[in-house]
Amino acid sequence: MGLGTLLRWIFSPCAGSQALDCRSGSLDTIKNVSDLHLVWTTGWNTCEIGEGCYETVILIQNGQELNLVVTKGCTTAINKEPQITRHRTGPGISIISYTHVCRHEDFCNDLSSTETIWIPPPVTAPGTLRCPHCLSTHGCDNVPEVCPAGTHCYSGILKLRGVGLSSNLRIQGCMSQSGCNVLNGTQTIGRIDVSENCNPGSGPQALECKSGKLEVVIKLSKLPLHWTTSWQTCKIGEGCQETMVLIQNGPEVNFVMTKGCTRDRDQKPRLTQHRTGPGLSITSYTHVCRSRDFCNDLSSTDVLWIPPPVTGTGTLSCPLCLSKDDCPKNPPEQVCPTGSTDCYNGLVELRGGGIFTDLRVQGCMPQPGCNLLNGTQTIGPIDVNENCSPQLVSKALKCQHGTLVTIREISELPLQWTAGQVTCEVGEGCQDTLMMVETGQQVSLVLTKGCTSIQDHKARVTEHRTGPGLSVISYTRVCRQEDLCNYLSTTAPLWAPPPASAPGTLRCPRCLSTKGCDEASEQVCPAGSTACYSGVLRVMGGEIITSLRVGGCMPQPGCNLLNGTRKIGPMDVSENCNPQLDTLTCHRGVMLKFSSSLAEEAVAWTSPGTQECEAGEVCQETLLLVDVGQKAILVGSKGCSKAGAQNAMGVSIYSRPPGVVIASYAQFCSSDLCNRASSSSVLLGSLPRPAAPRPGDLRCPVCVQFSGSCSRNTNFVTCPQGTTHCYNGNIELRGGGLSSTMSIQGCMTSSSKSLLGNSKMIGIFSAKEIHEGKKDTDTQLPNGVTSVSNLAWVLALGLSLALFCGGLCPPC
Template sequence: MNSIPVLTLLGVTALLPCVPALTCQKSSAQAVRNVAELPLRWWGAGEKTCEVSEGCQDLIMLLYNGPKVNLVIIKGCTEVEDQEPKVIWLRTGPGLSVVSYTRVCRHGDLCNDVNSTKILEELPTPTGASVPGSLRCPLCLSNDSCENAPEQVCPVGSTHCYDGVLRLRGDGIRTNLKVQGCMAQPDCNLLNGTQAIGTLYMSENCDLIGPQALDCNSGSLETVRNVSDLHLSWTTGWQTCEAGEGCYETVMLIQNGHEFHMVLTKGCTRDMNKKARLTRHRTGPGISIVSYVHVCRDRDFCNDLSTTDPLWTPPPDTELGTLRCRHCLSTGSCVSASELVCPAGSTHCYSGVLSLRGGGVISDLKVQGCISQSQPGCNLLNGTQTIGPVDVREDCGLQLDALKCQHGTLKTIQDISKLPLQWTAGQKICNVGEGCQDTLMLIENGEQVNLVLTKGCTTAKDQEAKVTEHRTGPGLSVTSYTRVCRKKDFCNDLSTTAPLWAPPPVTAPGTTRCPLCFSEQACENAPEQVCPAGSTHCYSGVLSLRGGGIISDLKVQGCMSQPGCNLLNGTQTIGPVDVSERCSPPSETTELSCYRGVMFELGNGFAEEPVKWTAPGSQVCAPDEICQETLLLIDVGQKSAFLGSKGCSSPGAQDNIGVSIFSRLPGMLVASYTKFCSSHLCNGADSSSVLLSILPRPDVPPPGDVQCPMCVELFGSCKSTDSVTCPRGATHCYKGDIALQGGGLTTRVSIQGCMAPPIKPLLGDSKTIGIFSAEESSNYRHEDDVTSAPSLAWTLRLSAWMLGLSALLSSLYAGICPLC
């Protein structure tokens, strides 16, 4: 299935804060008319205030086909440079002919004032238009179907019959025009290779044998808004479906007091056709729910609902009753929900979580409010379990107030003489229903101890504090502490190793000698030690830890009282951490295997909450390649994006770990994590916490005076959005695109947001981000430089030989002080 983004013209403009923005005529239209109706006129164009440096555009395209003509009109703002009126014949006939008119102006408001095709009226008649020949072809120009199209006698000079679909995509234009007619040449080349006219993008498809795949509107949206914002309208992207698939659209509105929650999803489906159906699941008083579902195959883009109007009408005024309930409608927390008087007729207070899954929607909506029903219960949707492709489920047993938990991770190797250790941790507000977890693991090996600590939120069930001795020695010993609690904020308050550790008894030396090593790098030439009495074997393996923000491959050599690769006596999980052992690492002659996969995710809050980052498979690298993982975070405040890649590197790469911060508050946050490593499956980070745990967490500045649009789009372009107030210290707006390629990912990321001085490219001078090559086009020009300011990119690089310090650095940035 091909997913094709909405396209707009990308350009590079200068930052001109002192130039007033133009107001341009704004409209778009496409229609098939009779040639006899020419010249056509149009009125009623709207107006739009453009961004600084944008001009006004006029675009007209006429496609002639016998007595029919297809007209396309686009008026609006553009970043293209000024252009005098320009007429181009894309095809002059005989038969089908195409002509376009374009103009871009900046000399005054509403300068794109063309309102008629008369401007093209004096053009020469296409060659051979009136002299009949001997060829006969079907004639059709339609937005719907060309079945049973009548034949026509073609003009002299026509040699072939054209039969294709012309896809037109632009500002407000989304049409699949069916075309049949006469041509002077074979092949699918109606437009003579032209792919764009101004902001109108075009493509052809002449392979029309067999069932044709539909194009459908595609996308998903979830929002909580004030009822006063209704009516709402929207536009979406589009996608080409598989043969036999239809177009679907599903909308659900939940009204609760002065707020409503809307979920919208559109796309392709194999479901049978369903006429548009409106269902009122709950009509109030209090909470009301209505849904709209539609599945169609009658034409391209038949899933064209674009407004809430068919679903919502203002409710009648209702007298207040005596019942009082807390009111909340949130995908976050209900901790600040207020108590309100319910409308008359309400009988119960509802409190639950509505889980929505399907059609690209993943949401856990917290709902508190007034309802009316014969008896209380968890039945907000009156038994409904599916709405279109979305599965719905309720849970009224969850506590809707979010807990605060201690949060952070720590990995460190210390001398046993420094025990017991103490630490302080950061804090985090969890999702509703989550509890707080503490997990601590100590591995003693001779005179050293490896400490691994993770604290944070969890969905696991409550568990009393539990100390487990996985191995008690002689020699290597492993002890863990785990706890999950929900009884109060910050209940995961373990702050010392004291509950796990007591000085080991003095043990007489034995006769076995073993290498001794604790390292996240190599154990080559490890010194030998005399093992304590009772030790009979030497252990040598790699202990892998994954989960809870912990990623570690610890090389261990030491004394054991039994043979085998079983340091943990079969333990596979300790709290949120998965543990595994490998005692036969690949030899130097073995081919290197790495995790492989790409990730791209769009949402919000990614700078605060870790996102899962797992790879679906692995690959064997070529000689001179090593493993890599690259993660890029872009957070503009209201929207976030993550892009990630795992796999083999380019030849010649060297072991390295790096975190780069390209932009930070009071502007946008743009940062990356990269790792290049040369051991078996070493690129195993399972979440974005590898980056978040190192990023500094500054206080958010108060609002300032500058307002900017905020947007992040993957594979498409930012449309004009409402401006949002920037934090204090941000002085200008950024608008640009970053083209990324490498590691199995090729995309263009469109970005708008706030930036602090100096005015610089978002990525500074960086042309690579880990495995990605990066090319930025933005509203920055080199001549805007006033002083030779330092680069915006701040980089912390931990080379392979410095990895021994990485645990301490990570702990400091994660908010845990290991020796406080």
């Protein structure tokens, strides 16, 4: 997603109110109980007017180990006296928390030691039970321990999520009762959300990674920098990456950091000095890992920044500038260090990993030329480029860019966000569009930012519906006066708490969802409500396609939530209150790939467009892999379908190794653009990975050909042990934008002469197999499956083949 959300309360300032200074920071560490009592220090932060100071401390003891979690900062929550809660007191695992919110003085959140909150649990006699022991954010050695009498074994993962905190704590130990309830039902401790999982499941698991970005130009004296980030759940097979770039120029440094998920291979932490001076210097740090959740956990520039060697001053003086904006016309000059021979003046572009920065650099260099980066073009996910010809720099406007579709509780408002950047076409302006739909205690936000060709207009707030009950508000603006002028970053200009209204007698189902409202809860409507609204609000445009299910209270009947509005900024909006007429939008496209490694290495799975479905249709995506050893074919289809059960997804393996492998992934789903799988990892993650078999005595021709036949001059190979005969046949595929025959030759086991068995459907594809020894008989397509064999689809497939193969597909 182009935009990440940073949630933050904002109170209406009271006259005469002063902003508080609060202690701020977070800590997550595991210590031995013998280290108690623990003492910590934090940084500080100036809050918004009306905000208070909070502090939350959690202590988890397991045997002789202790996990300490601390988070402090600003909050809009109401004041709360210091409170100690013993969530679990043992015997065995014990959990204690401390929460406090205050406003009576600066730095009132001043707890700095475990001394006042930790009490050693009572000593209990040992029992006969032995349980594995672990308290770790990494791995577990499963060393057994003797448990106190009357306990049971516990094994689970405790997830802690809060401001500046993301941790998966593995706990194994002794507990006073059985079950997955180490927290005694607690779900929130202060500003930390807590949950537990005692059944992590088998097979490949999705990693969780630190996620976020940072771009800042600061004084060198401010180093080292420390930071905290958010987190994200990756797709199965993805790893965690972290990339930092530090550019020093005289007394200033530009620091860039990005973290998140990646499909790149693992890479040990790598520190690279691209330029060491004298004068300008550039250092980077890159790391990709899959060893554990949140393995991309570097949180300081300590390992990145190495003070350059002290050198004497030379005779050359150069302009000094390090800025994400333009350098001044007459920048200050610096006396360059000894060894500098030339003045550098260029624009460094950084693109990727959520980073979109143009950095103006002027400084001292040891040689002439436009080569500040010493030939470096990529640092982690960031592409870097430099331009030392100002006349070549585009005059086009830069705009904030991104989209956001989210549903939140009203208690979380106002929201704040950050956006990426994009360079527009010459003449284009920047646009900001935000729409908010409120019902009950929930609110939906739809936000889009980017370039536009329409004329400028000042910020405009429109109340399309003001209630009582449902309300719809929008904000639009178009500007060209400066780069990044579409800088709306909070809902504060739009949203104000609705006026309190007395409850009426009408009750209506309440719903606000991009999925469905099968179990909508009822609400008592405010006085003045006369009808219940139930409809689908569709939004398309500005890189957004979404359908919002809305249910709530209205002052009059009818399907007119928007009061006739049909367009908000670049977004077309419409509503439908007849569920039978509701249709989906799905990703649409056909993919065909040839390679020898498609069964081992995931490839991207993209679709060129979208498709409006007919009433009653669902979205589908189907991926078929045929691997004969020396060559493999991957066929993909995305689009609308009447076939398959709604919300069904799975992997099928029709023919296993050794020999020919045929497997498929298919999903049928019933929400807009839900067929969004982006790589073949959705299939490869479920394939068997047997050890390489020894060669056998059988030799067979090996070939797989799409939309053609295997030649009799096909190469022969020695088959692996376990295969008993040669396969030679065809599979006809119909549907999903395809109408073609796949010719296959290869090694087979004795279990079957057929690759597909009795299977007639492969996701959206109807399949008919004709192999040696089987008579070619006509087969009717199953009911509900559309056979697409007309000339238009054949031509479309031909275009797809030309795009993927360059017009000349490789032979078998």
